[in-house]
Amino acid sequence: xxxxxxxxxxxxxxxxxxxxxxxxxxxxxxxxxxxxxxxxxxxxxxxxxxxxxxxxxxxxxxxxxxxxxxxxxxxxxxxxxxxxxxxxxxxxxxxxxxxxxxxxxxxxxxxxxxxxxxxxxxxxxxxxxxxxxxxxxxxxxxxxxxxxxxxxxxxxxxxxxxxxxxxxxxxxxxxxxxxxxxxxxxxxxxxxxxxxxxxxxxxxxxxxxxxxxxxxxxxxxxxxxxxxxxxxxxxxxxxxxxxxxxxxxxxxxxxxxxxxxxxxxxxxxxxxxxxxxxxxxxxxxxxxxxxxxxxxxxxxxxxxxxxxxxxxxxxxxxxxxxxxxxxxxxxxxxxxxxxxxxxxxxxxxxxxxxxxxxxxxxxxxxxxxxxxxxxxxxxxxxxxxxxxxx
Amino acid sequence: xxxxxxxxxxxxxxxxxxxxxxxxxxxxxxxxxxxxxxxxxxxxxxxxxxxxxxxxxxxxxxxxxxxxxxxxxxxxxxxxxxxxxxxxxxxxxxxxxxxxxxxxxxxxxxxxxxxxxxxxxxxxxxxxxxxxxxxxxxxxxxxxxxxxxxxxxxxxxxxxxxxxxxxxxxxxxxxxxxxxxxxxxxxxxxxxxxxxxxxxxxxxxxxxxxxxxxxxxxxxxxxxxxxxxxxxxxxxxxxxxxxxxxxxxxxxxxxxxxxxxxxxxxxxxxxxxxxxxxxxxxxxxxxxxxxxxxxxxxxxxxxxxxxxxxxxxxxxxxxxxxxxxxx
Numbered sequence: 001x002x003x004x005x006x007x008x009x010x011x012x013x014x015x016x017x018x019x020x021x022x023x024x025x026x027x028x029x030x031x032x033x034x035x036x037x038x039x040x041x042x043x044x045x046x047x048x049x050x051x052x053x054x055x056x057x058x059x060x061x062x063x064x065x066x067x068x069x070x071x072x073x074x075x076x077x078x079x080x081x082x083x084x085x086x087x088x089x090x091x092x093x094x095x096x097x098x099x100x101x102x103x104x105x106x107x108x109x110x111x112x113x114x115x116x117x118x119x120x121x122x123x124x125x126x127x128x129x130x131x132x133x134x135x136x137x138x139x140x141x142x143x144x145x146x147x148x149x150x151x152x153x154x155x156x157x158x159x160x161x162x163x164x165x166x167x168x169x170x171x172x173x174x175x176x177x178x179x180x181x182x183x184x185x186x187x188x189x190x191x192x193x194x195x196x197x198x199x200x201x202x203x204x205x206x207x208x209x210x211x212x213x214x215x216x217x218x219x220x221x222x223x224x225x226x227x228x229x230x231x232x233x234x235x236x237x238x239x240x241x242x243x244x245x246x247x248x249x250x251x252x253x254x255x256x257x258x259x260x261x262x263x264x265x266x267x268x269x270x271x272x273x274x275x276x277x278x279x280x281x282x283x284x285x286x287x288x289x290x291x292x293x294x295x296x297x298x299x300x301x302x303x304x305x306x307x308x309x310x311x312x313x314x315x316x317x318x319x320x321x322x323x324x325x326x327x328x329x330x331x332x333x334x335x336x337x338x339x340x341x342x343x344x345x346x347x348x349x350x351x352x353x354x355x356x357x358x359x360x361x362x363x364x365x366x367x368x369x370x371x372x373x374x375x376x377x378x379x380x381x382x383x384x385x386x387x388x389x390x
Numbered sequence: 391x392x393x394x395x396x397x398x399x400x401x402x403x404x405x406x407x408x409x410x411x412x413x414x415x416x417x418x419x420x421x422x423x424x425x426x427x428x429x430x431x432x433x434x435x436x437x438x439x440x441x442x443x444x445x446x447x448x449x450x451x452x453x454x455x456x457x458x459x460x461x462x463x464x465x466x467x468x469x470x471x472x473x474x475x476x477x478x479x480x481x482x483x484x485x486x487x488x489x490x491x492x493x494x495x496x497x498x499x500x501x502x503x504x505x506x507x508x509x510x511x512x513x514x515x516x517x518x519x520x521x522x523x524x525x526x527x528x529x530x531x532x533x534x535x536x537x538x539x540x541x542x543x544x545x546x547x548x549x550x551x552x553x554x555x556x557x558x559x560x561x562x563x564x565x566x567x568x569x570x571x572x573x574x575x576x577x578x579x580x581x582x583x584x585x586x587x588x589x590x591x592x593x594x595x596x597x598x599x600x601x602x603x604x605x606x607x608x609x610x611x612x613x614x615x616x617x618x619x620x621x622x623x624x625x626x627x628x629x630x631x632x633x634x635x636x637x638x639x640x641x642x643x644x645x646x647x648x649x650x651x652x653x654x655x656x657x658x659x660x661x662x663x664x665x666x667x668x669x670x671x672x673x674x675x676x677x678x679x680x681x682x683x684x685x686x687x688x689x690x691x692x693x694x695x696x697x698x699x700x701x702x703x704x705x706x707x708x709x710x711x712x713x714x715x716x717x
Contacts, residue, residue, distance in 0.1 A: 003714070018717035023694040053697070055712030072690065092688040094557045094643055106685045109698040110707045112678075124695065130710045134697020137713070144715065146693065 002390065003057045003140030004369040009047035012370045017057065020136065020144035025072035028148030030082060034162040035062035035139045037372050037386045038170060039196050040263070040311045044128070045373050048264055048287065049313055051113055051130040059139030060086035060126040061169040063155075063162060067142070075149050082152035084145050085338035086170045088124040088135065091150035102335035107146065108133045117314070122335060139369055141390045153342040157350060163357040163387060164349055167201070172356045173341035175201025175261065178309035179209050181332035182257035189213040191246055191255035191299065192232070193292040195223035197359045197385045198309055199261035203232045204354055206259075215249060217242055217292075219267065222382040226359070237269045243299045254301035262292035263310025280317060287314025298323045308333035359385040366390040424531045425482055428489065431524070432473025439466025451513025452503040461499065468492055486532035493525035547629075549652040550673045554680040556687050557644040560636040561615045563687060567634055567647075568618060570607075576682035576692065578703060579675065590623070603627055629654045647683070651676055674704045 003017045020029055038061050043049050063083040066076050076082065088108075089101035096104050104123035108114060111121035113131035124146075127137015136143065145152060155165050175198045184190060190206040192199050195218035206214045207230070216227035217235045224234040235245050246255055268274035268291040277289040296306050297320045306329055324331070348354050361384040364372050372386040439446050443462035447454040472492060475485035500518045543549055556563050566572055570591045574580040581594040581602065589609040597603045605626035611619040611633075621631035630653035637646045651672070681702045685693045692701035697710040 005712075005714070018715045020696075020715040023699060023716075024691055026690065051710075053710055053712045055714055057696075057714055090685075090689040090693070092557065093684075094555070097557065106689050106693055109693050109695050109702045110710070111681065111702070112704050113707050127713065130697050130707070130713065134695045134710050134713045136696040136715055144696070146695075147689070 001141040002366055003136070004059060004366065004388075005054075006044055006052055006056045006058050007054050010045060012045060012058065012373045014367050014369050015055075017055075017140070019142050022068060022070045023144065024146055025070040026147050026149055027070040028066050028073055028076055028082075028145045028152065029068040030062075030064040030084065030138075030143050030145050030152070031067045032062050032064040032138055032141060032143055032390050033081075034064070034166045035059050035366070035388050035390075036166060036169075036171075037061075037139070037369070037376050037388070039198065039376075040128075041373070042377055043264060043311060043313070045377060046265065048281075049129050050117070051110075053130060056127065056129075056134075057136040057140050058127045059137030059143075060128055061166065061171065062126075062138030062143060063166050063169060064138075064143075066148075066152075069148065073148050076152065076154070081155045083155060083165050083168045083342065084126075084138065084143075085151045085153075085168075085173075085342060086125055086128075087122075087151075087335060087338055088126065088133065088146050089150055089339055090147050096150070099337055099340045100334075101150075101337040101339040103337075110134055125335070139366065139388060141366070151339055153346060155346070160349065161357070163360055164355060165346065166387065167197075167356040167359070168338075168342050168345055168349075170336065170338065171197045171359075172201050172345055172354075173338045174198050174309055174336040175203075176205040176208075176341055176345060177334075177336045178202040178259045178261060178307045179205035179211075179257075181307050182206075182209075182259065182305045184209045184211050184257060186210055187212045188256040189215065189250055190257045190259065191215045191217060191296070192227075192259045192261055193217045193266075193296055194260070194262035194310065195220070195227045195234075196261065199223075199259075200226060200230065200359050200384075201356065202259045202261050202309065203227050203230050206257075207231060208348070208353060211257075213249075215246065215255065219269070220379060220382075223384065226384065229358075242269075242295055246299045250301070254299050254304065256301055257305045257307060258296035258300045259307045260293050260296045260310045264288035264290070264312050266291040266293070266310075277317075286317040288312050288316045290316040290319065294318065294320055297329060300327075300329055303328045303330075305330045305332060307331075309336070311335075360387050362386040364388055424527065425476055425486065428486070428524075428528060428531055429473045429476030429482070432469045432476065432489065436466045436469030436473060439463065439469060441466075449513070450500075450517035451510040452500075453510075458503070465492075465496065465499070483532065486528060489528045490525060490532060493521055493528055496521045497525075543652065545654070546658050547652050547654045548672055549650065550676050551648070551650040552673065552677050552680060553646055553648040554684050555639050555644055555646050556684050558687050560638055560645045563645045563647060564615045564618070564636045566687060567636075567683075568612075570620075572686075576686050577679045578682070591620075593622075605630075628656060647680065649676060649680060671704075678702050678704050 001019050002014050005013050005015045007013050041058055044052060066078055066080040066082060069076055087102040089096050089104035090106040093105040102123050107124040108121045110130055110133055114121035124133025124135055126135050179202050188211050190211045192202045195216045203214050203216055214232040216224060216232040217237055218224050219236055219238045228234050235242055266289050280286045281289050300306050366388045369388055375381060375383045376386050439462050443459040444454050446462055447458050452458055472485055472489050476482040500514055503514060570583045570585055573583050579595050581596055584592045586592055591607050593605050593607055595603045606623040607620050608623055609620050617635050619633040622629050632651045635648045639646050682692050694701050696713045696715055698706055699716050
């Protein structure tokens with residue numbers, strides 16, 4: 001079968017690989033009908049996530065049709081149409097029982113690697129390095145889905161298109177959780193750093209959860225425009241000083257909640273500072289470029305909440321801990337516990353509260369995945385979200 | 391741990407009197423002193439090698455030219471790095487192995503530096519003897535620290551202890567373990583356990599180079615839902631014993647499973663150090679076993695991925711299959 005393989009830094013190839021087999025009794029094999037390239041795949045593409053091996057199959061946003069189930073699977077049958085959440089979760093451990101699916105204690109067979117880096121291991125993730133399990137991803141024709149009795153959600157409403165439900169796998173719940181953990185109160189102002197796909201869904205979710213105002217921050221006009229269409233006010237950080245602008249917009253207080261939807265490869269408005277952090281990251285003196293996070297913390301109102309949804313992997317330099325501590329800022333973060341949000345968000349889609357397909361700008365064949373990565377990475381042709389169909 | 395551990399010494403047949411008390415670092419004071427001494431020795435040797443390479447060259451009787459000075463400086467930097475590593479680490483095992491490698495390298499360099507003049511020859515010979523002597527100390531220190539991933543018993547046995555929390559009540563977890571025929575489901579080295587009745591069982595384990603080790607074991611203590619202790623019967627090739635305790639986790643969040651295993655490694659301490667070089671670390675193995683145990687109890691089986699198709703094994707983490715379906 002064809003699959004999108006990581007072949008080194010900035011190298012992605014669609015290659016012929018063996019078809020997946022059932023390895024555990026709770027597995028299902030899914031024939032992929034739609035899959036997307038995630039912003040966090042670009043961290044793999046750029047080589048900032050350790051423990052990748054040449055040949056690893058990428059992709060953690062996918063959906064399709066069940067073609068085979070393991071002996072212990074009773075909730076799914078061959079032919080079912082499913083969306084698969086990106087964290088792999090057993091449903092039986094303590095975190096899973098409490099709804100913290102991305103912290104599943106059993107789904108990462110390489111937990112020891114993650115423990116060396118982070119102290120303890122989170123859940124395994126499809127197509128996202130060996131320290132997160134070494135699972136083949138879903139940018140392929142077929143994919144093995146472990147714990148298929150816990151993760152995949154059946155889509156029984158045929159009036160919904162793949163494009164409308166595909167993003168239940170990651171970015172819609174991720175953006176939603178980013179807003180939900182801010183405990184938005186009536187009248188609140190929410191600022192969102194990064195108007196990429198997760199940022200777009202964070203903006204939309206903040207409104208769904210009752211925010212009065214949402215302010216989106218980016219440097220690409222087409223991205224800001226899309227957030228504007230959802231109702232957000234916009235700031236271009238290459239044109240204004242973001243912290244001052246946010247103070248002005250909130251009569252001196254700062255936003256009640258600040259969402260970082262950027263992560264480890266943030267760009268800085270100031271050329272020299274950007275180059276400085278890029279150099280340090282290049283020589284691994286720090287693993288992240290945390291401009292957006294620094295700005296989110298120092299911009300937040302006293303006693304407000306900073307929600308980190310962008311992906312980070314290691315350690316940062318010049319973390320504004322003084323601002324955080326002295327001003328009683330609450331930090332909320334985590335890989336999204338997708339399994340918890342799929343059902344309610346599917347209902348939101350069915351009810352017409354949100355149609356997530358608005359972020360899609362490019363539709364390609366799976367065989368063109370390498371081009372998709374390139375365009376998404378370089379933001380060519382106003383690229384926002386690439387959907388691949390095998 | 392709220393329940394005090396039952397006196398394992400009483401349960402296990404042999405051994406168990408420890409040589410001195412363990413330090414927090416897991417090393418006993420005397421081996422701590424030897425390793426630390428070697429660390430300081432590295433620093434003391436490295437400093438003049440880097441700062442005064444000519445003098446050191448003349449002292450040990452090798453020609454003082456620019457090439458030899460550069461080599462001496464490099465050797466000095468290696469010593470400084472190794473010394474700092476040994477002194478910095480609570481368990482400097484790797485740095486001690488690095489010292490042994492350094493000793494071998496020095497012996498090769500000294501051999502190459504042998505000079506025709508009699509005075510030079512005497513000095514080089516003396517330096518060679520000194521390096522060889524230090525190498526012996528390095529090997530001793532490294533064999534000692536490499537045993538200390540667990541603790542050591544009076545008769546040279548290895549004891550390891552680790553724990554895991556499983557999200558199921560103690561009776562269920564005890565019940566699974568109590569059927570010894572389940573043990574190979576999560577203990578990677580076991581091929582089979584056959585319960586022969588009357589608290590006795592026959593165990594078969596995989597050993598290096600495709601061989602097998604077999605032995606009989608008997609249960610020596612069994613407290614339902616709390617504790618199981620067993621030991622190998624007389625005549626086992628690798629005498630061993632084990633004890634597992636099940637206690638309710640705080641807030642009734644499952645069961646804390648604490649395992650202690652003890653065995654006499656074939657080839658004694660040096661044999662154990664040798665196995666460790668090839669990744670056969672006893673503490674790591676039992677930790678992996680408990681991780682799989684948790685998977686089996688909580689999910690029904692050992693969890694497999696494309697990169698690790700045989701399931702959790704620490705050794706495997708460093709040479710992964712690519713994340714593609716197994717062909």
